[in-house]
Amino acid sequence: MELSEIDLNLLVVLHQLLRERNVSRVAASLGQSQPAVSNALRRLRECLGDELFLRKPHGMEPTPYAQQLAEPVAQALGTLREALNVRASFDPAHGQRCFTLALSDVGEIYFLPVLMDALAAEAPGVTLRCVPVAHEALREEMASGQVDLALGSLPQLQSGFFQQALFRQPYVALMRAGHPLAGTRKALGAAQYRQAAHVRVVAAGTSHGQVDTALERLGVARQVHLTVPHYVALGHVLAETDLIATVPERFARRALGPFDLVMRPLLLRLPTNTIHQLWHAHLHRDPGHLWLRGLVARLFGDLPA
Incomplete structure (x- = not known):
């Protein structure tokens, strides 16, 4: 045709x-x-x-x-x-543009406070719109230009998209400051981990399910008392119970102060969590998009480009 x-x-x-x-x-x-x-x-x-x-x-x-x-x-x-709608250049100090980001709830907690503060200082005319990474049409929405940038550990986007690794982080145990396991600074071993009561976070659309796979491979069975679909209520749950959660380190650091929590390293051989920014080829040379990716890399990246 x-x-x-x-x-x-x-x-x-x-x-x-x-x-x-x-x-x-x-x-x-x-x-x-x-x-x-x-x-x-x-x-x-x-x-x-x-x-x-x-x-x-x-x-x-x-x-x-x-x-x-x-x-x-x-x-x-x-x-x-x-x-x-091609633009020859983009001036962040005076430009007006709305970018759509795909984020998980843990990504919103980690990225948005820092990113919005930077935009207020450097690009007051730039606004953000956020959509969930678990959306089944995310690939098509990025291909059609409805979503500009995805941030996170997103296996469904590893093929067919440009990507830049921003940082790697271990998984840690997160719990309230008065938890029986919070009194030591030592890493938690398998025995302590097995005996604890856990909250498990599913986080659909991300690679956090690798924790379950790794624990099964190690033969470490958790006593899961609560399973939740996302991270948004996790701080409140941990602050009021004796449950512990296995979470990415940078999320843990964000949650310590607001909820009076502590984190402990794990002796278990769990995989690290690598966070990327991902975008579609048709935005690769867009001046505004180049600026946004550079800002994200500057604010959050600690790996070689």
Whole structure:
């Protein structure tokens, strides 16, 4: 098929349908009527020779062909968007721009206070919008330009994206200051670790699950009394209980003061946690993006570029 055979506006509708799986929401996001979106879908079906979407009880389900088109269409639209909005330079002191960052909740806790303070001093016209790294459409959203930069330990983005390692950190045990294991500065051994009551953090979309894998390999079974999906309430839980948590060191340091916690190193041979910043190829040479990545590397990086 030649590009002259298809209205490129139809690809915008296709991209939104692949994201929303709902005609009403697509119509609202594009500022069109529902009949207009339905008509565009009809034209797409005729042009591409495929049903593209099938109606199911839970919504519109893309066909295998539509799923195959998702990433290439998102990437092509993102490239066009960046080409049409290219900037010759970016002046952070006077520039106006909103960047969208993908972060886990632990990433928000660690990165955002420092980053927002730096923006207030160096780039007052720059604002941030944050989205979760666990979003199933994150790859497509980065390819289409809806997400500028992802920060964290994100195995789902290790292939097909530019990345820069910022720092490595060990896992440590975190607990309240009055915890029975908090009185010694020594590293916790396997026996103490087994006997303690634990809170386990799942943190979907990140590589923190490697802790569970490593403990299983070592034959160390935790007494898990609580499992939570993220880190956001962890400080409150630890401050009021005798539970301990196995967490990345830099998160632990952020939580010590606000919740009167202490951290202890572990004698267990757990893997280190490497934090990257990751971005799509179409933003690689964008002046504003270059500046943002440089700022992040300067504020948080301690590994060779």
